[in-house]
């Protein structure tokens with residue numbers, strides 16, 4: 001939901017660095033881009049609608065002069081993607097520039113007041129009220145920092161923002177509430193950014209802003225102030241991520257690179273076992289109910305968590321969509337453990353639910369992004385070790401969430417055998433990745449389809465849901481994930497020879513039943529893609545196409561491994577359809593609005 005960067009350099013030109021950094025945030029929004037730099041008492045502004053490469057080839061951002069500035073990539077909320085609505089936004093005199101991520105809920109009332117005072121607006125955005133408010137407060141005698149402080153007392157909603165002003169050269173002032181913003185402290189180069197991949201090339205020293213903190217970047221360093229305007233010291237987190245982790249490294253897209261990193265992501269997250277054990281020891285015996293809360297792909301990981309905890313531990317477990325959480329919040333108590341799953345740790349719906357749950361229950365967040373809001377608000381945190389994920393489609397963060405849930409559940413159940421079996425999962429994924437050419441071939445058969453069904457039972461039901469979500473978000477093919485037993489209660493009416501059905505059929509207690517469901521759709525003419533175990537003769541005979549997996553991966557381990565061919569399917573269908581799998585239309589990696 002928009003990405004922002006701000007930077008002050010001691011001796012260098014800032015525009016090439018701003019351009020490079022903001023390009024690393026394109027996963028957060030890609031309908032427009034803009035930069036503002038300043039020098040000689042003048043703000044230079046270039047911005048337009050379009051993807052970064054297209055706009056840059058027209059505007060050549062790198063040639064902009066100045067050693068400090070701000071940059072923005074947009075995912076439109078207020079006003080269509082257009083030059084006027086692109087950030088940065090300026091005050092009328094062109095002396096103040098602002099970039100913003102989030103939503104200002106009371107902008108209409110502020111805008112009316114400002115118009116009645118003679119301020120003129122050029123865009124349909126909520127953001128444009130900020131440079132005009134700063135202009136007004138600076139005319140009242142405040143400096144930029146004090147004016148920003150006053151602005152955050154006026155605006156309501158979720159935001160991270162950064163501002164520059166020609167009256168106060170070589171300075172960026174930034175603040176946040178509910179939208180992410182990190183601070184990067186390099187040598188003679190200081191940054192604010194929505195996420196760390198933007199600045200990994202320049203520094204690994206990161207500080208995290210709390211709600212209402214203000215940070216002032218100058219040529220000489222960084223000053224932090226808390227919400228009470230007191231100068232504070234921040235702990236510096238030295239990230240062990242390398243700049244290459246945020247590069248494609250020879251792959252065509254981030255998504256396929258990240259799919260291929262899943263064995264490593266799982267291996268690294270298995271390394272969190274000791275820390276997870278400490279959390280389990282703390283909650284064991286104190287809870288009689290578990291509630292998972294999440295959105296999208298993280299919701300599918302949560303569904304697997306329900307199957308695991310109920311079958312291994314016997315504690316009643318529910319899964320709620322974060323956006324629907326408030327309707328069930330009253331049923332929580334202090335014996336409920338509420339587990340929040342989010343790769344970004346910044347999803348607005350999930351954070352809202354986390355705040356509500358914190359009031360009554362113990363909360364645990366399973367999060368990939370270090371220092372993100374969820375990690376700072378939950379009672380317990382499990383940090384997945386997937387590394388930065390840039391592709392909008394969650395892949396390696398999903399399997400990392402899953403392995404964290406498996407570890408948590410197996411430790412809660414004292415299930416040593418399962419814990420041992422988990423160690424082999426990276427090898428099973430590796431075996432699938434070695435055969436990815438088969439899925440690439442199969443993908444050609446699905447490139448013209450308009451609809452598809454994915455079916456599974458038990459542990460394979462969330463695999464079907466996630467396989468369908470991947471296909472629709474990356475390939476724009478309408479896809480439905482269904483519990484296989486539910487198909488005959490309605491949706492089977494849609495099945496005919498034009499509908500492919502992906503049948504997830506690992507070995508295990510549901511195998512015979514899923515094979516009967518396969519027969520039901522086959523009898524209606526469906527084209528079957530079977531995903532099952534190597535040597536499964538029945539599946540091979542009954543399917544039009546198959547992808548076969550190591551038979552040691554039974555139904556319980558299937559969510560961790562059987563999802564990989566389905567991710568590959570959606571990736572290749574997307575590429576064959578000449579789409580951009582890293583930047584699917586209308587989506588953003590981090591959804592910071594409710």
Ligand code: AGP
Pocket residue numbers: 295296297298341342343344345346347350392393394395473587588589590591
């Ligand atoms: C994943 O492919 C999706 N883009 C999306 O459903 C995502 O999982 C969802 O928005 C939740 O994000 P989070 O894990 O960062 O909270």
